[in-house]
Amino acid sequence: MNVKTWFADIEINEDGSVADCSPCTQDVQQLAERLLVFQADPKQIPPAGFDPVQNAIECGFVAGETEYYSLLQQVCIAATRLKIKNSYSPDLRIIHAVEALDDIDEAANLLAERLGIWYGEHFPEAGMLTENLAKFVAENGLRQDLQQDSQFHEAARSSVGMEMDAEDGAIIKAFAADLTSLYERRHVIEAYIHKNMEQLAPNLDEVAGANLGARLISMAGGLQSLSRMPSSTIQVMGANQALFKHLRGKATSPKHGIIFNHPLIKNSHPKIRGKMARALASSLSIASRVDAFSGQLNPAIKEKLDRKVQSIKEGSK
Amino acid sequence: MKVKTFHENIFTLQQGKKRFLATRNLSPGFEVYGERLVQVEQAEYRIWEPKRSKLAAMLLKKLPSPFTNTSKVLYLGSATGTTVSHVSDIVQQGVVYAVEFSPRTMRDMLPICEERPNIIPLLADASKPQSYANVVEPVDVIFQDVAQPDQASIALSNVQHFLKPGGYLLMSIKARSVDSTAKPDTVFKQQLKTLLEQDNSKLELVKKQKLAPFHIDHLGVVVKKTE
Numbered sequence: 048m049n050v051k052t053w054f055a056d057i058e059i060n061e062d063g064s065v066a067d068c069s070p071c072t073q074d075v076q077q078l079a080e081r082l083l084v085f086q087a088d089p090k091q092i093p094p095a096g097f098d099p100v101q102n103a104i105e106c107g108f109v110a111g112e113t114e115y116y117s118l119l120q121q122v123c124i125a126a127t128r129l130k131i132k133n134s135y136s137p138d139l140r141i142i143h144a145v146e147a148l149d150d151i152d153e154a155a156n157l158l159a160e161r162l163g164i165w166y167g168e169h170f171p172e173a174g175m176l177t178e179n180l181a182k183f184v185a186e187n188g189l190r191q192d193l194q195q196d197s198q199f200h201e202a203a204r205s206s207v208g209m210e211m212d213a214e215d216g217a218i219i220k221a222f223a224a225d226l227t228s229l230y231e232r233r234h235v236i237e238a239y240i241h242k243n244m245e246q247l248a249p250n251l252d253e254v255a256g257a258n259l260g261a262r263l264i265s266m267a268g269g270l271q272s273l274s275r276m277p278s279s280t281i282q283v284m285g286a287n288q289a290l291f292k293h294l295r296g297k298a299t300s301p302k303h304g305i306i307f308n309h310p311l312i313k314n315s316h317p318k319i320r321g322k323m324a325r326a327l328a329s330s331l332s333i334a335s336r337v338d339a340f341s342g343q344l345n346p347a348i349k350e351k352l353d354r355k356v357q358s359i360k361e362g363s364k
Numbered sequence: 365m366k367v368k369t370f371h372e373n374i375f376t377l378q379q380g381k382k383r384f385l386a387t388r389n390l391s392p393g394f395e396v397y398g399e400r401l402v403q404v405e406q407a408e409y410r411i412w413e414p415k416r417s418k419l420a421a422m423l424l425k426k427l428p429s430p431f432t433n434t435s436k437v438l439y440l441g442s443a444t445g446t447t448v449s450h451v452s453d454i455v456q457q458g459v460v461y462a463v464e465f466s467p468r469t470m471r472d473m474l475p476i477c478e479e480r481p482n483i484i485p486l487l488a489d490a491s492k493p494q495s496y497a498n499v500v501e502p503v504d505v506i507f508q509d510v511a512q513p514d515q516a517s518i519a520l521s522n523v524q525h526f527l528k529p530g531g532y533l534l535m536s537i538k539a540r541s542v543d544s545t546a547k548p549d550t551v552f553k554q555q556l557k558t559l560l561e562q563d564n565s566k567l568e569l570v571k572k573q574k575l576a577p578f579h580i581d582h583l584g585v586v587v588k589k590t591e
């Protein structure tokens with residue numbers, strides 16, 4: 048019988064003794080690769096009870112047990128490192144980007160609220176919020192710095208807000224500039240997600256849209272695990288505590304999964320939302336499977352969903 | 365603190381009324397997961413919390429320890445190496461083959477392997493023992509903590525391939541991982557049946573014990589391979 052061990056191919060006699068053995072060279076990297084090849088496709092498996100340690104010594108691969116274990120450990124660590132390095136799937140970049148987006152939202156909301164209160168003390172008549180306000184302050188600074196032709200010029204002149212001097216202005220302007228760049232970063236990351244979705248999950252991208260699709264991948268922990276979920280799970284995904292973290296600041300009923308953010312459902316009459324959700328979830332499930340296995344865009348998926356949507360709408364009339 | 369031997373290479377440290385389980389640190393000065401290091405005379409001990417380790421809980425719940433200074437151990441489901449590091453302390457002159465199938469988790473265990481010469485990491489699926497049969501030798505003890513629905517059959521296939529006659533299988537059965545709706549006792553019974561009532565499995569139950577209060581709805585099992 049010919050068996051493969053991590054260090055040699057060995058010919059064993061009926062009685063278990065070694066007939067022939069050709070040990071590999073003691074090259075850690077090569078041995079690690081040999082080990083991984085075997086692991087992926089085990090062939091010529093040593094029989095139960097086979098003792099590799101004694102055989103390695105008899106083979107002349109190593110002089111004794113100490114050397115054996117030390118080399119084996121090095122090889123297994125090297126093989127493990129290789130395998131870990133190759134285990135990252137490309138959709139991880141989508142997951143990280145979606146999570147970074149959530150972190151930015153959280154930070155930006157907090158800073159925007161602060162800016163609103165702070166700048167509002169000085170110029171309550173400005174009446175802007177979040178990104179608009181941040182941009183306005185970053186560009187213009189204080190009331191007294193506004194250009195003649197600004198639409199806010201009049202309001203600024205008659206403002207009841209607190210007076211601020213140049214030093215106050217510099218601080219608040221810089222603060223607003225930081226917030227603005229946070230919003231800009233958000234747009235860049237969003238574009239990055241869109242680009243990656245197009246490449247890595249074109250069907251999900253087409254059916255769900257990049258934002259929702261990326262979020263589904265992120266919540267499932269990857270495209271592979273999303274593709275293994277039944278559509279009934281996809282339909283309610285996010286309808287729990289985790290949803291709140293993801294959707295903070297966006298109005299969505301917690302009874303529903305994250306797919307209720309899709310225009311198909313959001314813009315439908317409440318009576319047919321359930322049906323729409325089922326149709327969409329089933330289409331998303333198919334899209335994720337095709338993305339996970341082939342990665343090729345298949346327009347038939349979206350076409351089928353469109354037909355289904357049409358018939359739901361007609362049936363409800 | 366007063367040191368007492370609890371089992372071979374497993375100790376208890378007594379401090380006032382408090383008693384801690386501990387192992388002697390194979391790599392002095394290094395802690396693995398934030399456990400307390402305690403110096404007593406010439407030796408350094410690592411406190412072993414039963415709440416963080418099924419094996420520690422099993423020992424404190426009076427299941428026998430089959431480990432010796434030179435045991436060869438196959439450890440299935442090593443996670444980030446919390447318990448593996450204590451087994452590595454116990455079998456100072458032995459070997460621990462540590463099988464874990466999650467790359468992320470294994471990534472955190474690698475530094476421990478680099479620190480301790482007797483841990484052999486295997487990033488592999490414990491339900492496919494063939495895939496590491498070209499590395500693992502016949503062992504004295506198999507410890508399993510994989511928390512999977514088919515944990516009994518995973519244990520069985522490893523026992524058949526790697527456990528020496530006279531060797532022991534220790535496993536922690538997590539009821540909820542097998543069936544989240546059935547009663548834990550029903551799950552335990554069914555898992556033990558899979559394990560022990562195979563034709564010619566040559567396995568014999570030594571002792572079983574629930575791991576509460578340390579781990580709820582877990583059963584610790586010690587099984588011996590008779591021949």
Ligand SMILES: C[S@@+](CC[C@H](N)C(=O)[O-])C[C@H]1O[C@@H](n2cnc3c(N)ncnc32)[C@H](O)[C@@H]1O
Binds near residue numbers: 441465466491512
């Ligand atoms: C409860 S944790 C183990 C904790 C560890 N024994 C300790 O006490 O430090 C279970 C581990 O088993 C791993 N696991 C589950 N199924 C597995 C399989 N088929 N093969 C290898 N590892 C598995 C999981 O990834 C997880 O890390």
